[in-house]
Amino acid sequence: MNPFKTSLYWRLLIWFFLASLVVLFLGGFLTRRFIEYTTEVEINWAALAQSASQVYDNGGAPALREWAVQQRREGDIEATLYENGQALSPVRLPPSVQQSLPAWLDAHRDVVMQPYPRLYLAVQQVTGSDGHTRQLVALSRTHVRMAPRTRQQIFLIVQFGLSLLCIGLVGWWVARSVAKPVEALQQAARRMAAGELSARAGPQGHRAPGELAQLAEDFDAMAGRIEALVSHDRAVLQDLSHELRSPLARLQLILDLAQRSNATESEAYFRQAEQEIGRLDRMTGEMLALSRLEGGIPGMEREQVDMGEIVRDCIAQAELETDARRIRWQATIDASVFVLGNAQLLERALGNLVANAIKFSPEGGSVELDLRATQGMAEMTVRDHGPGVPEQELVQLFRPFFRGSNAAQVEGHGLGLAIVQRVAQVHGGDVRARNAEGGGLEVRLSLPLLA
Numbered sequence: 001m002n003p004f005k006t007s008l009y010w011r012l013l014i015w016f017f018l019a020s021l022v023v024l025f026l027g028g029f030l031t032r033r034f035i036e037y038t039t040e041v042e043i044n045w046a047a048l049a050q051s052a053s054q055v056y057d058n059g060g061a062p063a064l065r066e067w068a069v070q071q072r073r074e075g076d077i078e079a080t081l082y083e084n085g086q087a088l089s090p091v092r093l094p095p096s097v098q099q100s101l102p103a104w105l106d107a108h109r110d111v112v113m114q115p116y117p118r119l120y121l122a123v124q125q126v127t128g129s130d131g132h133t134r135q136l137v138a139l140s141r142t143h144v145r146m147a148p149r150t151r152q153q154i155f156l157i158v159q160f161g162l163s164l165l166c167i168g169l170v171g172w173w174v175a176r177s178v179a180k181p182v183e184a185l186q187q188a189a190r191r192m193a194a195g196e197l198s199a200r201a202g203p204q205g206h207r208a209p210g211e212l213a214q215l216a217e218d219f220d221a222m223a224g225r226i227e228a229l230v231s232h233d234r235a236v237l238q239d240l241s242h243e244l245r246s247p248l249a250r251l252q253l254i255l256d257l258a259q260r261s262n263a264t265e266s267e268a269y270f271r272q273a274e275q276e277i278g279r280l281d282r283m284t285g286e287m288l289a290l291s292r293l294e295g296g297i298p299g300m301e302r303e304q305v306d307m308g309e310i311v312r313d314c315i316a317q318a319e320l321e322t323d324a325r326r327i328r329w330q331a332t333i334d335a336s337v338f339v340l341g342n343a344q345l346l347e348r349a350l351g352n353l354v355a356n357a358i359k360f361s362p363e364g365g366s367v368e369l370d371l372r373a374t375q376g377m378a379e380m381t382v383r384d385h386g387p388g389v390p391e392q393e394l395v396q397l398f399r400p401f402f403r404g405s406n407a408a409q410v411e412g413h414g415l416g417l418a419i420v421q422r423v424a425q426v427h428g429g430d431v432r433a434r435n436a437e438g439g440g441l442e443v444r445l446s447l448p449l450l451a
Helices: 007-039 045-075 095-106 148-193 202-206 211-260 263-294 307-317 319-324 343-360 391-396 416-426
Strands: 077-083 111-116 119-127 133-140 303-306 328-333 338-341 366-374 377-383 430-435 441-448
Touching: 007 148, 045 077, 045 119, 045 133, 095 111, 095 119, 095 133, 148 202, 148 211, 211 263, 303 307, 303 343, 307 319, 307 328, 307 343, 307 366, 307 377, 338 343, 338 441, 343 366, 343 377, 343 416, 343 441, 391 430, 416 430, 416 441
Parallel strands: 328 366
Antiparallel strands: 077 133, 111 119, 119 133, 303 338, 366 377, 377 441, 430 441
């Protein structure tokens, strides 16, 4: 999976981006407040004016220019001396300040003002050693004095502290949002490992962000599937052990009688034992087939299947039995019925339907079979003219090992229709049974047609 396409990646990216913005703006604000109100010293404008005057008296304009550069570097202050309205060294002032400056100089008084937010202007009168009166004009972005390097260091320290705080908070939130569903999955996995197959990640796992919620849903689906498979296997084992008990008991009795009999009598007992073994083999094979179907068929090969061809093959395979019992076929087979599925499974299902209809048809009776395509479905209807099924038993007809009250005299294990239903389900279809008018059972198998 490409991490750049996951919602968790973008969620983390957005949250850390927002945290960085908060650190940037909040860090600048707190740094300014911290400098202005806790750590700095107010600018002494009068002392600054005396310093400028002494420098000018001792070294003239060149010394004053060096002093101005030093003030700019150490205190972020633009300052110079004015005499008769003229600057004695270059100074950078905003245009609006330059326009108002002559009036402030002509007033010949000390002024400290804030013409704009975060901008401080001072005009200070000072008398030089030569007796001339000059004025200090100083401009600062803050009313306190601090070197830019020191200011930058404080800013970096505040930024670092805020970064740790914000990253810690965002990391705690991310870890919390990830840890809870992971813990729910861990606990569910441990419970399943301990044998509690009903364990699920639950709502706590499903409320996780993005891919973790999907992982929790997939885990719950997997757990449900495992629980269903294990429960089914247990049920199959119980049913099989129950159904095998009677034929095994009969086989044991037959073999015991054969041992106590003479050679002529034992031959008949051995033939009977052979029949019981064959019956056990068929029942075990049907049980295993049903177990594989109900357990799901991952990776089942699907291909285009001609339903008409399978039906004709099933009728041909049953020809010996129908001829022996003089059963007639009334078959209507559409030649253009194709489905997408597994040919072997469909052949087994249709074969069970045909065999079931023949089994319950009276000798000399008939079996009606109809295969056609209708409304996007392939429908096969098989009807016998036997005793039918009591209405209250129709809903149980497709349950494994269920045999109707009217089927006591007919050989079978109650697995044929259960296999038909499961084959229909894995192909996206359905099977239904009803008592037909005039007697007999009608079973209808519906499968999606090949697009």
